[in-house]
Amino acid sequence: MLEVGFDAANLLEVLEGASFQDIDELAFGLVVMDRAGDVVFYNADEAARAGLSADRVIGRNFFESVGPCTNNYLVAQRFLDEPDLDEFVDFVFTLRMAPTPVRLRMMASAGSPRQYLAVLDR
Amino acid sequence: MTKERPQGVSAELEGLLQFLYVCPVGLVEFDDAGTIHRINPEAVNLLIAAVGVTPFGNIFDVLGASGAELRELLTAAPLDAGRIVNEYLVRPEPAGLRALSLNVVRVSSDRVMAMITDVSAMQLRSSLAEALASASGANDAAARVCALTNVLLGAGGAAVYERSDGGGWLCLGQSDELVGGGAEASDGSGGPSHEAFQRGAIVTVRTRAEVVGRYSKWAAHHAEACATVAVPMFGSQSSEGPMTGHVLELWFRDDPGFDRQYFNNLELMASDISRFFERARSSELLRESEQFTRRVLDNLATFVGVVTTDGVLTHVNQAPLTAAAITADDVLGRKFWDCPWWNYAPDVQAKLERAVHRAAGGEIVRYDATIRVAGDKRLVVDFQIAPLLDDRGVVTHLIPSGFDLTERTAAESERDQVHQRLSQLQRLGALLSAAAFPADVCAAAAVVVKEAFAADRCAVGFESGDQLKLFTLPGADEQRGSWTTIPLPIQVAMDGCTLATPAAGIDRATVNALWGVVVEGMASSIFVPLGGDGTLAVMHASSSTLRESERDLLDAMSHLVSSALERARLHEAAEVDRAEDTRALARAEFLADAMARIAMVDGVAARLQMLVDLLVPSMADYATIEAPDQANPVLALAHRDRTLIGRSAQLGAHSHITVPLDLGGGMKGALLLELSDVDRRPFDAHDLALARHVGDRAGILLARARLYEEEHNISLRLQRALLPDQLVRHRDVVLTARHEAAGPMLEVGGDWYDSFTWPGGLVGLVVGDVAGHGIEATAAMGRLRSAVAAFAPLIGPDPAALLDALDLFMRGPNGTRYATACCAVFDPSSGELRYSSAGHLPMLVLSPNGRTSWLDDAQAPPLCQLPIDHRPSGSVVLERGALLVQYSDGLVERRGEALDVGLSRLEEAIRRLTSVGLDDIANRLVDHFVASHPIEDDIVVLAMRYDPT
Incomplete structure (x- = not known):
C-alpha cells in the first residue's frame, strides 16, 4: 500500500518506481499511458469513477477513445508537447455525459516510457 | 459518483449512451435556466477550444455574449416548438479562428439540447476564399492571408514565404501588428529553414531561446512570442523533387490554444492558400503559353498560300490579307505576282515570276522578299515558294510562305x-x-x-x-x-x-x-x-x-x-615660323632695295613719291604720306587701283598701319598704309615692324634730300652772286651770257665766265670750269674769277700770259685742285682774235655765211696740272657779223655719249640759230639743250657777235 497523496510533491517519482499492484490500490484515480497515449494500466478508483472496467480500457488510446473529452490543448496537447510534465488542471469529465468536475494532475518525465494522469473528484 | 456497473437490460441503454458519448458532434443538454445536465466529450472539446474555459455549470455563461443572446432566443421561443435555433453561429470574443454552430431543440418541457458543430474551418476557408478572390497577384494575396491570420488565428504576426529559384526564401508579404503591418522585405535568409518544413509538418516552437535563435530577423518581436508556427504549403508537387511552394509563418504573443483542431484548420487553410498559389501559377503559365502561341502564330505564319503551277493564287491565309488591308477576293484567281504585295515594282514582280516558274519545275526557291503592306509600307519577309508533289512526283501546286523578317532586318x-x-x-x-x-x-x-x-x-x-x-x-x-x-x-x-x-x-x-x-x-x-x-x-x-x-x-x-x-x-x-624666316629675309631685301631706289631719285618730293610707289602694291593697296600741318597735307599717294585715287582713304579698307615719318627740315608727317582687298592677308605685327623700318630709313633719306636741296639753293645763290652782274659794253661787239644750274637735287658746280676791256678798245673774254660741286667749288670759282679780273689790267691783253698768271695763282693758297679755262682777246678794230685754252673745250665760230669752225689750236693742259713755262696762243681774224661761242662742258657732255656727238649737236644748233638775235642766242641754246636732255651739270654759255659800226 503506497502511502502517497494526490498532491504529494514526489508523486511522479513514486509512481515511476511503483508496481501496478501498488497503483491499483491508490486512493485517487490514475491512468498509466505509454508516451503515445495508449492506456497501460487503469486503476480501480478510476474504473469505478468512469464505470469502465480496466480490461475494456487497457490497450486503447486514452485521449481518442477512453477519455475523448481530454483530447484538447488543456490536457492531451500538454502530454504531446512537454516531455517533462507535472501540472495540475481543473477539468470536467463527461462520465455518462454528466458533467463531473475533477482535478487532474498530468505527469511525465523525459526518458520514461510512461506518462500518468491522476484524477481526483472536486 | 455512482460506481455501479451496467447490468442486464441496461446493457442496451449502456450501448445507446456509448453511441451518444462518442458521437463526433457536440451534445449538451441543459434546462431553461442554462444549467448543463448532460454533455458529451466532443462538446467539451469544442467549447474548450472555442471559449477557452472548461464548460461546467451554466451554458449561457460559458458562451459569453452569444450565450445571452441564446438565452433570449430560448425564452422567446414557444414551448411546443421543436427546433428553437437553427445554425446559430457562435463567434467567441475576440474574434479568432474558432466558430461554432449551434442547433438547439427542445427535448421536453424543461430540457433543451444543443447540437454543437465546429464551423471554424468553413468560416476560415470562406474568409480566405473571399480574401484571395479579390487578391491581385501573389504579393497582394500573401498580404491578405497574413492580415486574415492575424484576425482569424489570433496571431501576432504572419508572413508568407515563397521558395525562390535559388533555394532561399522570398518574403511575399507579412503583417505584424507590432510594426503596424508594414511589409518587411526579406532577403531570403530570414525565412524558415527548419528541416521539418521539408517533411511537410507543422512546426511549433514554444521556447524563447529557440525563437530568438532560429528567427533572428524577427528576433525583437519573437522575443515576446510564446509560440511560432510554420505552416508548409507545398501543394501537390512538393512530395518529390526540389522543394517548392510556400510557407505561412505565424507567431503568437498569447497561446491561442493549440490543439489538433487548430492544426487541422491551419492545414486546411494552408491547403487552400497553396491551391491558390498553384492556380495563380498555372494561370500565369497558361497566360504565358497563350501569349507565346499567339506570338508564334503572329510571327511565323505571316504568309501561307497555295498557287497553281502557272502562278494563279488559289488560297491564302488571313495574315497577309490583313497586313495589306485587302480581301481574299482581291487576290484569289490572279497571278500571284500581280497581287498587291508584289506589284509595286516590276523587278520585284519579275523576280517572283521567275521563282514561281522554278518552283513549278520542282525547285524550292527562297529569298528575302520585300512585300507591300497597308499604307504602302514595306515588310521584309523570308519568302519561300516550294513545290507540292503528288505520289507520282508530279508538281501539282506551289506553296508560298513568308515569315516576317522585320525584326531580323532591323537587327541587321x-x-x-x-x-x-x-x-x-x-x-x-x-x-x-x-x-x-x-x-x-x-x-x-x-x-x-x-x-x-x-x-x-x-x-x-x-x-x-x-x-x-x-x-x-x-x-x-x-x-x-x-x-x-x-x-x-x-x-x-x-x-x-x-x-x-x-x-x-x-x-x-x-x-x-x-x-x-x-x-x-x-x-x-x-x-x-x-x-x-x-x-x-x-x-x-x-x-x-x-x-x-x-x-x-x-x-x-x-x-x-x-x-x-x-x-x-x-x-x-x-x-609659319619657317615661312616667317623667309618673309623676314624678303622684308630685309625689300627694305634694302627700296632704300636704294629712293636714294637714286633727287629731291624730297620725288623720293616721297618713290616711297609710296614702292609700297603699293607689294605691301599695301593704298599708301599716302601726309603732313597734317601743311596746307595740302597729302604729299604723296599711291593706290593699287588708280581709279580709286582720290576717294576716301578709309573707304573699304580692312587693315591699317600708320607710322610716323620724319620729312626732314623739322617737318613731321606720317606714312599710312591700307589694305582693302579682302583676299589679302591683313596686316600683322611683322608688317607693322617693316613699315616702321621703311619709315625710319626713308626719313633719313628724306632729311638728306632736304639738306641737299637747301645747300643747292645756297650754292646757286652764291654762284649767281659771284658771276658778273653785267658784261663789257663795246660799240663794235655784242656780248651775251647764260648760266644754268643743274637740277634741284644736284649740286651747284663751278662754271664761270667774265669779260674785260683794255685801253685801246681790246675786249677780253674768259670761260672757266672749276672741278667739283657745291659751295666749295662755287667759292673757288669766285676766287679764280677775281684773280683773272685783277690780273688782266696788270698783264695786258695777252691770253697765254693771263693763263700763265692763273697757273701761278692756282699754286698759291687760294687755288683749287682742278680747273679749266679759255681766255680770248679780241681787237674790234682789226677783227683779230687771240686765244689760249687750259684744258677747256674749243670755241666755236659761226661765219656770216653759215660756216662753223672750231678754234681747237692753242690747247694746253688745265690750269696748274703740269709745269708749263709759257702757254701757247692762237689767233684768228673774225669776219664782220661772225659769232663766237664759248661754253662749259655741261652744254655738250652727256653721260655715256662721246664728246664729238655733243660738239656736233652744238655745231648744228648754232647753225640753226643764225637768224636769232644775239640777245637770245645763249638762252635759246641752253633751252634747246635742256629740252632735249635733262641737265646733268652746270651750263655756262658766253657768246659774242662782231658787229663793227
Whole structure:
C-alpha cells in the first residue's frame, strides 16, 4: 500500500518506481499511458469513477477513445508537447455525459516510457 | 459518483449512451435556466477550444455574449416548438479562428439540447476564399492571408514565404501588428529553414531561446512570442523533387490554444492558400503559353498560300490579307505576282515570276522578299515558294510562305549601321592622319561628318590669331566646299605706330553673325566645340535629333577631329615660323632695295613719291604720306587701283598701319598704309615692324634730300652772286651770257665766265670750269674769277700770259685742285682774235655765211696740272657779223655719249640759230639743250657777235 497523496510533491517519482499492484490500490484515480497515449494500466478508483472496467480500457488510446473529452490543448496537447510534465488542471469529465468536475494532475518525465494522469473528484 | 456497473437490460441503454458519448458532434443538454445536465466529450472539446474555459455549470455563461443572446432566443421561443435555433453561429470574443454552430431543440418541457458543430474551418476557408478572390497577384494575396491570420488565428504576426529559384526564401508579404503591418522585405535568409518544413509538418516552437535563435530577423518581436508556427504549403508537387511552394509563418504573443483542431484548420487553410498559389501559377503559365502561341502564330505564319503551277493564287491565309488591308477576293484567281504585295515594282514582280516558274519545275526557291503592306509600307519577309508533289512526283501546286523578317532586318540594319559607323570613323581617321594643315583637317572632317549624319550642311572652322577660317560643305557652288576667311579684330599701338585690322566693322559680332549665316535655312544645327579653337557644325534642313548611337558617333568623330586639328595647328605654327624666316629675309631685301631706289631719285618730293610707289602694291593697296600741318597735307599717294585715287582713304579698307615719318627740315608727317582687298592677308605685327623700318630709313633719306636741296639753293645763290652782274659794253661787239644750274637735287658746280676791256678798245673774254660741286667749288670759282679780273689790267691783253698768271695763282693758297679755262682777246678794230685754252673745250665760230669752225689750236693742259713755262696762243681774224661761242662742258657732255656727238649737236644748233638775235642766242641754246636732255651739270654759255659800226 503506497502511502502517497494526490498532491504529494514526489508523486511522479513514486509512481515511476511503483508496481501496478501498488497503483491499483491508490486512493485517487490514475491512468498509466505509454508516451503515445495508449492506456497501460487503469486503476480501480478510476474504473469505478468512469464505470469502465480496466480490461475494456487497457490497450486503447486514452485521449481518442477512453477519455475523448481530454483530447484538447488543456490536457492531451500538454502530454504531446512537454516531455517533462507535472501540472495540475481543473477539468470536467463527461462520465455518462454528466458533467463531473475533477482535478487532474498530468505527469511525465523525459526518458520514461510512461506518462500518468491522476484524477481526483472536486 | 455512482460506481455501479451496467447490468442486464441496461446493457442496451449502456450501448445507446456509448453511441451518444462518442458521437463526433457536440451534445449538451441543459434546462431553461442554462444549467448543463448532460454533455458529451466532443462538446467539451469544442467549447474548450472555442471559449477557452472548461464548460461546467451554466451554458449561457460559458458562451459569453452569444450565450445571452441564446438565452433570449430560448425564452422567446414557444414551448411546443421543436427546433428553437437553427445554425446559430457562435463567434467567441475576440474574434479568432474558432466558430461554432449551434442547433438547439427542445427535448421536453424543461430540457433543451444543443447540437454543437465546429464551423471554424468553413468560416476560415470562406474568409480566405473571399480574401484571395479579390487578391491581385501573389504579393497582394500573401498580404491578405497574413492580415486574415492575424484576425482569424489570433496571431501576432504572419508572413508568407515563397521558395525562390535559388533555394532561399522570398518574403511575399507579412503583417505584424507590432510594426503596424508594414511589409518587411526579406532577403531570403530570414525565412524558415527548419528541416521539418521539408517533411511537410507543422512546426511549433514554444521556447524563447529557440525563437530568438532560429528567427533572428524577427528576433525583437519573437522575443515576446510564446509560440511560432510554420505552416508548409507545398501543394501537390512538393512530395518529390526540389522543394517548392510556400510557407505561412505565424507567431503568437498569447497561446491561442493549440490543439489538433487548430492544426487541422491551419492545414486546411494552408491547403487552400497553396491551391491558390498553384492556380495563380498555372494561370500565369497558361497566360504565358497563350501569349507565346499567339506570338508564334503572329510571327511565323505571316504568309501561307497555295498557287497553281502557272502562278494563279488559289488560297491564302488571313495574315497577309490583313497586313495589306485587302480581301481574299482581291487576290484569289490572279497571278500571284500581280497581287498587291508584289506589284509595286516590276523587278520585284519579275523576280517572283521567275521563282514561281522554278518552283513549278520542282525547285524550292527562297529569298528575302520585300512585300507591300497597308499604307504602302514595306515588310521584309523570308519568302519561300516550294513545290507540292503528288505520289507520282508530279508538281501539282506551289506553296508560298513568308515569315516576317522585320525584326531580323532591323537587327541587321542596326549591325550594318554599327559597321558603317566604324568604317566612317576609320575613314575619318585615315583622312585626318593625311591632313597636315588645319585647312585639310576641316575639309576632311566636313566631308565625312556630313556623310555620316546625312547632314544637309556641315561646317568646320577654327580661329587662328588674327582670322577665322571656315569651311562649309556644300559651299557656294552647291557641291564642293568653300572657304570663308574673316579677319579677326586686332589693335596694336606702339611708339606712335598703330596697326588696326580690320577697320570695316568686322568685330566679334560679325564673326558670330557669320556662323549665323552658316546655319541659315537649316532647321536644326548641332555645334560641337573642337580642340585647337575649332568648331564643328552639323546641320539638317528638316528638324532632326540625333539618336543615342549617333551622338556617340559624333562624340567619337569630334574627338578625332579635335586632336587632328590641334596637331595640325602645331604643325602650321612650325611652318609659319619657317615661312616667317623667309618673309623676314624678303622684308630685309625689300627694305634694302627700296632704300636704294629712293636714294637714286633727287629731291624730297620725288623720293616721297618713290616711297609710296614702292609700297603699293607689294605691301599695301593704298599708301599716302601726309603732313597734317601743311596746307595740302597729302604729299604723296599711291593706290593699287588708280581709279580709286582720290576717294576716301578709309573707304573699304580692312587693315591699317600708320607710322610716323620724319620729312626732314623739322617737318613731321606720317606714312599710312591700307589694305582693302579682302583676299589679302591683313596686316600683322611683322608688317607693322617693316613699315616702321621703311619709315625710319626713308626719313633719313628724306632729311638728306632736304639738306641737299637747301645747300643747292645756297650754292646757286652764291654762284649767281659771284658771276658778273653785267658784261663789257663795246660799240663794235655784242656780248651775251647764260648760266644754268643743274637740277634741284644736284649740286651747284663751278662754271664761270667774265669779260674785260683794255685801253685801246681790246675786249677780253674768259670761260672757266672749276672741278667739283657745291659751295666749295662755287667759292673757288669766285676766287679764280677775281684773280683773272685783277690780273688782266696788270698783264695786258695777252691770253697765254693771263693763263700763265692763273697757273701761278692756282699754286698759291687760294687755288683749287682742278680747273679749266679759255681766255680770248679780241681787237674790234682789226677783227683779230687771240686765244689760249687750259684744258677747256674749243670755241666755236659761226661765219656770216653759215660756216662753223672750231678754234681747237692753242690747247694746253688745265690750269696748274703740269709745269708749263709759257702757254701757247692762237689767233684768228673774225669776219664782220661772225659769232663766237664759248661754253662749259655741261652744254655738250652727256653721260655715256662721246664728246664729238655733243660738239656736233652744238655745231648744228648754232647753225640753226643764225637768224636769232644775239640777245637770245645763249638762252635759246641752253633751252634747246635742256629740252632735249635733262641737265646733268652746270651750263655756262658766253657768246659774242662782231658787229663793227
